Amino acid sequence: MLTLAWLVLFLPLAAAAAILAGTLRRNFLSSALACGAMTVSFLFSCAIFFQLAGRNFEAAESHVVLVSIRNFELEFGVLVDRLSAIMLLIVTGIGGGIFFYSTEYMKDDPGYSRYFAGLSLFAFSMLGIVLSTNFFQIFVFWELVGVSSYLLIGHWYQKNEAADAGKKAFITTRIGDVGFLIGILMVWSLAGGAGKETLNFGVLESLMGDGFSGGMYLTLACLAVFCGVLGKSAQFPLHVWLPDAMEGPTPVSALIHAATMVAAGVYLLARTFFLFVHSSQALFVIACTGCVTALMAALMALVQDDIKKVLAYSTLSQLGYMVMAVGLGSASAGMYHLVTHAFFKALLFLGAGSVIHAIHTQNIWEMGGLLRRLPVTGWTFLIGFLALAGIFPLSGFFSKDEILTLASMRHPVFYLAGTLTAFLTAFYMGRLFFTVFTAEPRREHHPHGEAAVIRIPLLLLAFFSAASGFFGLGHWLHTHHDAEIEWNFWVVSISLIVSLGGIAASYLVYNLRIPLPESLGVVFAPARKVLENKFYLDDFYDALVQKVQQNFAGLCDLFERWVVVEWMVNGTARVTAWSGDMLRRLQTGRIHFYALVFSAGITALVGWWVLAR
Amino acid sequence: MGEAAAFYFFAALSLISALCVVNAKNPVYAVLSLVVTMFCLAALFVLLKAFFVAAVHLLVYAGAVLVLFLFVVMLLGVGAEGSATPAAGPVFRVFGTVTVAALLAELGLVLWLAADHFRSAPEATEGTLEAVGRLLFRQYLLPFEVTSVLLLVGIIGAVVLARREPA
Amino acid sequence: MIGLHHYLVLSAILFAAGVYGILSRRNVLLILLSVELMLNAANLSFIAFSRYLGDLGGQVFVFFTMVVAACEVTVGLAVAILLYRTRGSLDTDQADWLKG
Numbered sequence: 001m002l003t004l005a006w007l008v009l010f011l012p013l014a015a016a017a018a019i020l021a022g023t024l025r026r027n028f029l030s031s032a033l034a035c036g037a038m039t040v041s042f043l044f045s046c047a048i049f050f051q052l053a054g055r056n057f058e059a060a061e062s063h064v065v066l067v068s069i070r071n072f073e074l075e076f077g078v079l080v081d082r083l084s085a086i087m088l089l090i091v092t093g094i095g096g097g098i099f100f101y102s103t104e105y106m107k108d109d110p111g112y113s114r115y116f117a118g119l120s121l122f123a124f125s126m127l128g129i130v131l132s133t134n135f136f137q138i139f140v141f142w143e144l145v146g147v148s149s150y151l152l153i154g155h156w157y158q159k160n161e162a163a164d165a166g167k168k169a170f171i172t173t174r175i176g177d178v179g180f181l182i183g184i185l186m187v188w189s190l191a192g193g194a195g196k197e198t199l200n201f202g203v204l205e206s207l208m209g210d211g212f213s214g215g216m217y218l219t220l221a222c223l224a225v226f227c228g229v230l231g232k233s234a235q236f237p238l239h240v241w242l243p244d245a246m247e248g249p250t251p252v253s254a255l256i257h258a259a260t261m262v263a264a265g266v267y268l269l270a271r272t273f274f275l276f277v278h279s280s281q282a283l284f285v286i287a288c289t290g291c292v293t294a295l296m297a298a299l300m301a302l303v304q305d306d307i308k309k310v311l312a313y314s315t316l317s318q319l320g321y322m323v324m325a326v327g328l329g330s331a332s333a334g335m336y337h338l339v340t341h342a343f344f345k346a347l348l349f350l351g352a353g354s355v356i357h358a359i360h361t362q363n364i365w366e367m368g369g370l371l372r373r374l375p376v377t378g379w380t381f382l383i384g385f386l387a388l389a390g391i392f393p394l395s396g397f398f399s400k401d402e403i404l405t406l407a408s409m410r411h412p413v414f415y416l417a418g419t420l421t422a423f424l425t426a427f428y429m430g431r432l433f434f435t436v437f438t439a440e441p442r443r444e445h446h447p448h449g450e451a452a453v454i455r456i457p458l459l460l461l462a463f464f465s466a467a468s469g470f471f472g473l474g475h476w477l478h479t480h481h482d483a484e485i486e487w488n489f490w491v492v493s494i495s496l497i498v499s500l501g502g503i504a505a506s507y508l509v510y511n512l513r514i515p516l517p518e519s520l521g522v523v524f525a526p527a528r529k530v531l532e533n534k535f536y537l538d539d540f541y542d543a544l545v546q547k548v549q550q551n552f553a554g555l556c557d558l559f560e561r562w563v564v565v566e567w568m569v570n571g572t573a574r575v576t577a578w579s580g581d582m583l584r585r586l587q588t589g590r591i592h593f594y595a596l597v598f599s600a601g602i603t604a605l606v607g608w609w610v611l612a613r
Numbered sequence: 614m615g616e617a618a619a620f621y622f623f624a625a626l627s628l629i630s631a632l633c634v635v636n637a638k639n640p641v642y643a644v645l646s647l648v649v650t651m652f653c654l655a656a657l658f659v660l661l662k663a664f665f666v667a668a669v670h671l672l673v674y675a676g677a678v679l680v681l682f683l684f685v686v687m688l689l690g691v692g693a694e695g696s697a698t699p700a701a702g703p704v705f706r707v708f709g710t711v712t713v714a715a716l717l718a719e720l721g722l723v724l725w726l727a728a729d730h731f732r733s734a735p736e737a738t739e740g741t742l743e744a745v746g747r748l749l750f751r752q753y754l755l756p757f758e759v760t761s762v763l764l765l766v767g768i769i770g771a772v773v774l775a776r777r778e779p780a
Numbered sequence: 781m782i783g784l785h786h787y788l789v790l791s792a793i794l795f796a797a798g799v800y801g802i803l804s805r806r807n808v809l810l811i812l813l814s815v816e817l818m819l820n821a822a823n824l825s826f827i828a829f830s831r832y833l834g835d836l837g838g839q840v841f842v843f844f845t846m847v848v849a850a851c852e853v854t855v856g857l858a859v860a861i862l863l864y865r866t867r868g869s870l871d872t873d874q875a876d877w878l879k880g
Contacts, residue, residue: 589879591811591872592705595802596712603716610722624790631794631817635801640809640833647813650794654820661831666839670823670831673846678853685857686809689864711851713796720792724785738831738842740839753840760847767851774858 001051002062004044005078005292009127013038016120018114030113031103034120038099039068042092044464049085054227057082072197077133087130094121097457101350102251104453105357122148126260134352135184135199146173149261165247172241176231183224207272212278222282224551233265233319236293246308254346257315266338273331278482287327291417293322298424300527303531306362307352325403329483333402336474340395344387347461351381354454368441375457378437380462385433389426389467389499398469405491426499430506439511628704640686650676696752785865787828794821808870819849
């Protein structure tokens with residue numbers, strides 16, 4: 001089983017290496033390699049899952065020691081337990097579907113082989129995170145995910161926006177990663193204090209068992225680790241990279257937003273939840289962050305015109321849910337939502353990709369009535385939409401209501417924000433769906449049909465989006481760290497009503513186009529402006545960079561120009577030249593001078609020697 | 614007494630001729646003065662019972678080296694050459710004189726300081742051909758052989774340097 | 781009675797005379813002669829030590845010094861000839877190619 005896990009991890013890397021080494025010119029071979037590796041990885045993941053089930057889901061790990069410093073060891077290994085097994089299935093399964101989908105979507109792209117190499121590298125990095133046995137390894141793969149996401153988002157690097165978006169994603173997540181690294185070091189010192197210098201998750205968990213108390217230091221360590229999550233899972237205030245990341249190819253967006261990169265943060269929280277349970281302050285901060293992100297992103301999604309941007313903000317919002325769930329004390333609820341979300345968000349992105357592929361525009365106002373033209377896309381999109389809105393009996397209903405129930409048990413503010421977000425989610429998704437698929441088109445389109453490799457992943461994902469709520473995943477993922485969640489009829493029915501209300505409202509406004517009173521537009525104009533400017537966060541960051549960083553850079557520039565270059569470097573050169581010029585005069589070329597100096601030197605030496613005795 | 618008289622005689626003569634060497638206007642005179650010095654030194658070597666070395670000294674210096682010098686002096690036509698005169702700048706002469714005086718003073722100081730060590734009774738060892746030869750071909754065989762290489766290098770070097778470039 | 785120090789004093793004076801010759805003459809040949817003088821002053825010390833310390837090794841050393849001096853003279857004179865050929869003079873002040 002562990003051998004299989006090693007294979008699962010390294011197959012995509014081997015595919016990426018093979019593509020880069022040999023098949024960059026042969027498109028078919030490249031995609032076949034990448035898809036083949038992913039398929040085999042998926043099959044192995046299934047095998048791992050069943051073997052694990054046969055062992056009653058007992059965690060197992062194997063590792064090699066990379067560096068050994070006295071009694072501290074840096075390990076590299078694979079860890080298989082419930083959490084990583086389910087994530088393996090998600091990553092290889094949904095990822096594999098996206099790989100196949102890409103063969104059609106990217107058909108005529110000049111960077112086809114490079115794209116598949118990037119996808120494989122991405123899958124490798126993500127699997128590395130999932131299988132990590134320790135903080136060190138997870139950090140390495142964490143950074144690898146950053147690099148490969150940079151490569152994929154900037155795939156169309158000839159486009160300035162794409163190149164910039166790639167850089168933005170990379171740099172923004174890096175900011176969080178600095179905190180993560182500091183957090184890892186703090187955890188290491190905590191572990192040293194608790195008896196053993198280690199970064200291994202299993203050992204750490206047993207060290208920090210019940211009754212462990214790290215005090216303020218532990219809280220700081222948790223928050224530092226959470227900084228990494230802020231970056232990768234795009235939580236407020238580091239969420240700004242994610243909407244821009246839509247510049248990448250649509251399958252990449254699906255991959256990043258559904259199964260992999262943004263999931264990494266939540267996965268990290270779940271993996272290291274044993275740390276967080278000891279610090280209620282850290283959990284509170286996490287819950288607040290998630291709550292703010294969920295609400296803010298849902299509001300921003302209301303005013304987007306780009307089909308992918310709507311989905312991007314929706315992803316942000318759902319990630320906020322997951323992080324909030326972790327913060328409220330149940331990592332399993334967060335993971336549960338992560339799994340269901342992976343299905344329906346991948347479905348929605350691939351559906352959006354199908355639409356874009358068919359009519360070559362991303363502006364939703366140029367679409368309309370596509371349900372008839374693209375039936376498979378339309379109906380599966382509807383399933384994804386209803387799942388996301390949390391309508392019974394689709395998967396989103398179960399996972400989202402678990403989070404809302406949890407929030408209602410903790411604090412009414414979280415509950416209200418969550419419910420409001422649920423309403424907004426239903427509303428903006430309804431706006432998207434009705435505008436694109438059912439409303440009268442404002443422009444005639446002649447979409448070409450849906451290819452089989454596009455249809456099949458959509459149908460599979462639709463099935464899982466609809467059905468994955470019945471597998472009892474939430475209960476299955478439950479660990480003794482997680483808070484118990486009691487099913488609450490009122491919470492469930494209220495959220496269902498709210499969601500249905502949101503859908504109904506959007507149906508009235510966007511499908512039937514009921515004229516709204518003029519005054520409403522006037523009243524909401526300022527709010528709309530704020531939302532369209534994304535709460536001015538990007539402008540704030542721009543100002544921060546321009547005013548503070550640029551001035552500081554200017555200061556550094558002056559320092560370098562005058563002190564370092566002029567004074568130190570050129571100064572050294574000038575002193576050398578000057579002293580050389582002085583010393584040059586000693587070389588008279590006259591043998592008498594040399595002889596005199598020589599004799600005088602000998603005389604002086606002998607004199608010193610004689611007088612010293 | 615005879616030994617002391619001989620020493621003082623040859624010592625004075627060697628000093629006078631040495632001063633002539635370094636002060637002579639004409640290089641030919643300088644070379645000839647050095648020949649006189651060499652003879653005096655050979656005589657002193659004999660007084661020191663270094664008979665073999667004295668003989669070789671005469672052969673090598675008076676017979677070979679100084680003849681070679683004289684040969685070169687003649688070859689390069691010294692008669693008309695004015696640069697034989699000590700014409701180094703006054704600054705050099707002053708500093709040079711001071712340096713030499715200081716050196717001399719130091720050497721004298723060393724000798725004076727170490728005077729006690731010279732009291733030990735002299736052991737009579739005669740530097741005959743047999744005695745020096747035994748030493749040279751036994752204890753110092755390897756350095757002796759190596760000197761032949763040095764001489765060869767010197768010969769080749771001189772030939773290469775002084776050879777006229779074929780036009 | 782003539783002792784070791786008599787010879788050493790003589791040797792020192794001869795040596796100093798050689799140094800003076802080097803510092804005061806500009807003719808290459810005279811400088812070489814002065815060097816010979818210095819070498820022989822050293823030889824005298826060797827022989828004197830050899831006599832008064834009862835060790836023939838000093839005389840062997842003199843032998844080696846002579847070999848080295850012979851080499852030095854041959855090469856030195858060759859250089860002098862070369863100098864005369866290229867500069868037309870034996871004056872060392874003319875040979876200042878190495879002036880910085």
